[in-house]
Amino acid sequence: MARLDERAETSLAELIEFASIPSVSAQPDHQPDMERAATWLAERLQRAGLKIVERWPTAGHTAVYAEYLDAGEDAPTLLVYGHYDVQPPDPLEKWHTPPFTPTVKGERLYGRGVSDDKGPLLLTVQVVDAYLSTLGKLPLNLKFLFEGEEEVGSAHLNELVAQNAGRLKADFVLSADGGMWSAETPSLTVSARxxxxxxxxxxxxxxxxxxxxxxxxxxxxxxxxxxxxxxxxxxxxxxxxxxxxxxxAELTPQQRGGIQQLPFGDEAYLTQTGAPAVYGESGYSTLERQWHRxxxxxxxxxxxxxxxxxxxxxxxxxxxxxxxxxxxxxxxxxxxxxxxxxxxxxxxxxxxxxxxxSDHGARAYRLPEDHPGAVVAREVLAELYGTPPLDVGMGGSIPVLETFQSVLGLDTVFFSFAVGDEDIHAPNEFFRVPRLSEGQRAWAQFWWTLGEKTDE
CATH class of the missing domain: 3.30.70.360 (Alpha-Beta Plaits)
Structure with missing residues (x-):
């Protein structure tokens, strides 16, 4: 969308401003910063043109909710999920730049939370702004739920979702949290442990x-x-x-075959991690152990x-x-x-x-291969990058997946434009600046494509 291209510098400046707020959910001293980040986000949603924006208090940190339902009852409805809280920046001495003074170096923006999850989250709001400021409408109904406790296990999200189940009703969840395999290889995350x-x-x-x-x-x-x-x-x-x-269940031939297609080698993995050798359950490759064991x-x-x-x-x-x-x-x-x-x-x-x-465990999650959201995501990513995305797994866990499935009955489609090597949770976290515009174009196209498919 031309509007997004015109506002590229503004979009980056907004991310820098947002990421400057030290919204560290794990540390009580940052409670005022958590409130400041929630307020910043709510105000940005309002400036995007959304008329219904609410702060939902919890026993922990505030969640931010917004909705656009003017596309009509026959249009699809998506629940967009993300989180505005970030990990503590420690150890500070390992950072090359101040963690809460986001700094651009070449095509990278360094700062705590820029990749996980403020950059991927914010670009969804910027796409709403572009739609409403140019077309005056969105091609489908949208609901947004941005929490402030993902980095501490989403302790109060299950209760919050249950209390607001009627308001959160949707066809499926589209998550700004997550990540892609690499900057060069488009991918779609279809499972999480x-x-x-x-x-x-x-x-x-x-x-x-x-x-x-x-x-x-x-x-x-x-x-x-x-x-x-x-x-x-x-x-x-x-x-x-x-x-x-x-x-x-044992790995299927299809799962093993899909993993073998990925540009992955143990030697490069060891270089990335600094480990002297791979180790784990015998009889399985590194990625098989990470995703399916x-x-x-x-x-x-x-x-x-x-x-x-x-x-x-x-x-x-x-x-x-x-x-x-x-x-x-x-x-x-x-x-x-x-x-x-x-x-x-x-x-x-x-x-x-x-x-x-711990009371905050989570079941493993696997997205059905023929899920409508997965179908659209593959189409959009293939068009954006010129090659079909590869299906990948996630070795980590996102407890909110179980909440959405058990409480709302909704599957979750990951559509984040963060990349796995961007040092989230570690010193010198960064977000690739071009991914901001790539993500904007993809989210805009996803919404448009899903709306068109429903009209067919």
């Missing part, structure tokens, strides 16, 4: 003890925890928890003395956090229960164990 999370505490003596006086006489909780964790995988990388793999990962362990120098202590307790990425056939609650039982059954003598399972 689920999630189960646990935190462990192993306790021994009632207080920290002198390791010289008591070492070898009482069990060290750190040793016991290390033994528990070491026993969670066998030598081939397979999870040893009984029942962990029950109900899982479940995993159990320890995310952190701590206990005892970790400061500078030496302190000869036998700690009273040790802790660990772990997450399981799940595939279809696995229920988060069941996997958490199996893991808890396995840990209790293998607990060494002389210590006690406390296991806390």
């Amino acid at each position: 689920g999630l189960a999370a646990l935190e462990l505490t192993v306790r021994g003596p009632a207080k920290d003890l002198h390791s010289g006086r008591h070492g070898g006489s009482v069990h060290n909780p750190l040793h016991a925890l290390a033994a528990l964790i070491a026993g969670l995988h066998d030598e081939s990388g397979r999870v040893t928890v009984p029942g962990f793999y029950d109900g899982i 479940p995993t159990l990962e320890v995310n952190g362990m701590w206990g005892g003395y970790t400061g500078e120098g030496t302190k000869t202590v036998l700690p009273s307790e040790a802790h660990a956090k772990m997450t399981c990425r799940l595939v279809p056939g696995q229920e988060p609650e069941r996997i958490a229960a199996l893991l808890r039982q396995h840990l209790e059954d293998n607990l060494p003598p002389g210590v006690t164990l406390e296991v806390h399972a």
